[in-house]
Amino acid sequence: MSTRGAQQDPRRRRRDGRRFYARRRVCAFCVEKVRAINYKDVGRIRRYLSDRAKMEPRRKTGACAKHQRALALAIKRARHLALLPYTPDHMRVPVSTMQQA
Numbered sequence: 001m002s003t004r005g006a007q008q009d010p011r012r013r014r015r016d017g018r019r020f021y022a023r024r025r026v027c028a029f030c031v032e033k034v035r036a037i038n039y040k041d042v043g044r045i046r047r048y049l050s051d052r053a054k055m056e057p058r059r060k061t062g063a064c065a066k067h068q069r070a071l072a073l074a075i076k077r078a079r080h081l082a083l084l085p086y087t088p089d090h091m092r093v094p095v096s097t098m099q100q101a
């Protein structure tokens with residue numbers, strides 16, 4: 001447990017100070033009163049993937065449980081339709097297309 005929190009996320013916990021006032025995070029989907037997250041809305045959903053193409057955890061995104069579940073489903077659907085990447089490899093632009101004259 002000692003090395004926990006070593007991962008850098010500057011917005012969160014500080015190691016030195018005992019007191020840390022976390023900013024109140026609200027679920028972005030709740031704010032917009034989104035009922036169902038559209039899996040075709042890639043522009044929005046994309047932000048919930050890390051650079052490793054993994055889904056960001058709630059603790060980072062601030063999504064509420066309800067919307068995180070809906071989000072997970074939407075991401076999986078979008079991935080299935082190749083709208084979103086499963087792995088970082090999928091995000092890389094193929095070399096063949098880059099070198100075409």
Ligand SMILES: [Zn+2]
Nearest residue numbers: 027030064067
């Ligand atoms: Zn929500």
